[in-house]
Amino acid sequence: MAKKRLNHNHSDPIDTMSLIDTLQRLGIAYHFDEEIESLSNKCFHFINGKHDLFGISLSFRLLMQRGHNVSSDVFLGFMNNNGSFKEELSKDLKGMQSLYETSHMAVEGDELLSQAMEFSKHHLKASMQYLDPNLAQQWRELGLAKKLPFARDRPLECFLWTVGLFPEPNFSECRIEVAKAVAILLVLDDVYDSYGCLDELILFTDAVQRWDIQAIEHLPEYMKICYMALYNSINETGCKVLKEHGWFIIPQLTKQDEQEGGDVASSIEICRKEHGLLSEEDARGRIRGLIDRCWKDLNKESICLSQLCHPIAKTSLNLARTSQLIYQHGDDERAPSVEHNIRSLLIEPIHHPGSVSD
Template structure:
């Protein structure tokens, strides 16, 4: 994994700024002033702020045993295993996954979904769609033909099902797990989306809000940790909540948030000690933003080391991207590329001073990561990491600009709309690949989908300043406690 995928999509979002001023006890902001070089003033159209966590103020990892965590967890697991109502079981699995606590229920979820062939959810649209979505999301075989019973003789969805709003919403959410070539799911998406839009003015305020959110961003495309945080607030007010699940979700979120704070503290300390921002005035200062990408890609607590080391890699690759995009001359870039290919310290002797600084940081960080992997897993990965860095050329032009140039478009909004459609068209391909049997571990496939989800969330609103920004997401997930729920 590398920042290369992010660069292709155009990593151009806001830095972590003073919107976190409400949490001064655990961070210290520092500013980077504009500098002047022989190439002129170094401009960055983003606010250049970073976060340095104060290790003394970051809470120590919560000892969940003192909070009866294991007992709450066992109660929740037994509630799932002991239920015999198929719809109730499906709803409970759905709730567990929305709350972001499925890593505590992997065995129980698999046991229940393994019985799915023996279940009878009758002809109910809501249950059929929910069962299909959960099966497919969790990697169980699921055939889209189950929706054909809702088609009329002409092969279109029956108008009678449009009166079932919950069923239509369930159908809509399930349709986004369709693979390329599954026409009935594409038809289901178009049909349900159109009718849900039409129904909005006639719904209760609460249901209208729920449907509107789904139409803006379906569940399958949402970032897992962010969905968990948002759903906790809603579930805490639900009249039919399962108290044990709510308590477990709060305890787990606090534990994971504490872990993320420690991880970001370590990353911030490493980044500050590296000194690239102070020594290279053009370098982007975004460790918190880079960390958000890794939280989205590897949300489970067990991937702590992966989040830390991947964030370090992304931070340095962003600086390399800046060298190629905005600062280096052609002659210097050729030398830099050759130095990376050679991959030894002697190779940097011909580089200008600012490139030596970046090259040294890249070289040392890569070997530090490789050493940790060798020590913990017995695998040598230097060659693999080196190939990743060779691919980071910094020549990934903005997709919108490319589209406008290639098609002689003058309206950026038209180009953005087209790009969004291209992205939507790619999701069925991703879904299909995720269902294909490969030699890759399922964790790698899951991480790939999670990275796509993170990109979908971060770039969802483009440059609209009236919507959530990366700053807001970091504050929500990492700094703001969930104790109010």
């Protein structure tokens, strides 16, 4: 049904672009790449016309996401003589939301889209008091079926990571391997950061560097479990890659690249000390600004990519997107949980006003 609408429903460009946006959000747009690419010219034609804020913002974002270089000058028509966005736009919540999403496609030096982000963010925050109060309720915390006594047990989070990285069906086996690796790394991270004592960690590090099953003899029982999980997982993955691609990757997987050191300080604490900031919130604000600038650099680079390296670059961008999805709220309990994101993306039915089932 989606392919039929893409091929024949050209009388309403907003409806067509909204469908493309929905397919991309669901992670299934790759099924319709040819149809979507053929509609790019229509998006170019649309974006240069006189349309509302929602339509222009949506078409601009879709074109940028497809790797087309589009000038943000298309938004000049929504600005007043003082070079600011017109205040009456704040009443158009749908348009403001679309403008805010589009503003994240800015590249370094694009002051217009940076201004669009600040303008839309300000008015969207101000409008929250008028929304359904149920939207402001705290999301239920993630319940874990099997929680280790000292470590995080987050299979849903690991799964969400892999879906964000490789959403296409042909990467199913890759998702499984990466999810297993991430799950084990979460446990090891907690062993090093909070549970293991220094003497135990020295023994464990030595065992990993030697990559010898006999090295676990002097480890405490809980570390033997961690080591065997890591050892078996790495070797299993290495055997699969060797069998299917003829490449022995275990030396690369076990290579020591990180510097030895003591406790690892958080980025917030480092930023606060380096810049002489008084509060944690000031440091968070500075890091948010750094993230925004990094996204501008990534957006610029993605436009210049060749088709040859596009799959690798796409996965790298997906890693950045998924990282921000999972970590952007920090410890804010009011934010949607990983379980909520999983349910809304993959489990709960999709309701589209006016849609007709096949």
